[in-house]
Amino acid sequence: MASKITFIGAGNMAGAIIGGLTQSGAAPESITATAPNQDELTAIGERLGIHTTTDNAAAVADADVVVLAVKPQIMREVCQKLADSVQKARPLIISIAAGLDATTIDEWLGGGNALVRCMPNTPSLVGQGASGLYANARVSDAQRQIATRLMQAVGIVEWVEDEALLEAVTAVSGSAPAYFFLMFEAMEDAGVTLGLPAETARRLAIQTALGAATMASQSEHDPATLKQNVMSPGGTTERAIAHMEDANLRQTIAEAMQACAERARQMADELAKG
Incomplete structure (x- = not known):
């Protein structure tokens, strides 16, 4: 340049x-x-x-x-x-x-x-x-x-x-690193409850996220297909995903991102007015 x-x-x-x-x-x-x-x-x-x-x-x-x-x-x-x-x-x-x-x-x-x-x-x-x-x-x-x-x-x-x-970009990527950090926190806490040392649970969660993101970025398949590929019928992953779906995780994420975008609009108005 x-x-x-x-x-x-x-x-x-x-x-x-x-x-x-x-x-x-x-x-x-x-x-x-x-x-x-x-x-x-x-x-x-x-x-x-x-x-x-x-x-x-x-x-x-x-x-x-x-x-x-x-x-x-x-x-x-x-x-x-x-x-x-x-x-x-x-x-x-x-x-x-x-x-x-x-x-x-x-x-x-x-x-x-x-x-x-x-x-x-x-x-x-x-x-x-x-x-x-x-x-x-x-x-x-x-x-x-x-x-x-x-x-x-x-x-x-x-x-x-x-x-x-x-504003949608803010919700999808601008603010989104914090979403994943929250997920790491929750996974670490759950790992400790299941008996793992905190540092071990944290390293496993972060490395798994890094690996999953690398797979998603390099794969010809969409995330839904990649998710399905990990899920064996009647297996552990299927049970975990079913629980997340029953708990309306998708709706929680959608509502959180909507709130993020709405706040971005409000901040734009506030800053423009000085």
Whole structure:
């Protein structure tokens, strides 16, 4: 990726994306990160070999891509201070802030910008992320490819053509790591009740999830078929799955994801109003 990229914000997610980019061949000297904390900048600069500065406007001035990686609560202030520089440079804007819609961010930046919204998730921190992306009408095909390559540095990318579907992405992948962590907790607790040491139960549960996810990602079969393949008639797995079905596990998951998507909509309204 030959573009000059500026990250406004140098936190964990920005660091993960920058690390993924450099590992995949991007030149560190083409990347700049900004933050108000010089110690934070020194650490990321030394670790990744990139340029750093506390001057947001200067970092944007010659950038082809600007990644907004600050907390949603301070996005308005950051964007409004950047607006003049963005209007002059006209870079591709990529926002990884949850909840803030493209129109709101574009207005805060002065309007008329090519803007991509991205909903990443925390496994991006270990290069196994899943990101949903949405582009406004001003984003070119070439800029879509840039955004795709940038987020592929930390995992897989799926585009949605309706911005409202990012709320569904939040429910399916953005918040979903916590669903699986809850499952690990529950399995560990049950394993202990059945007599296993906690550490043993935890390792078995996590490794099994890793193996199942790897199988699902590499298999030509859908999850329903893979599940059925594990279930022998009258066997242990069939008994466990039957109990989960009787307990309406599917409905619980569906309702939880609906609640997640609804909260995402509420947060978007709250953040836009400031």
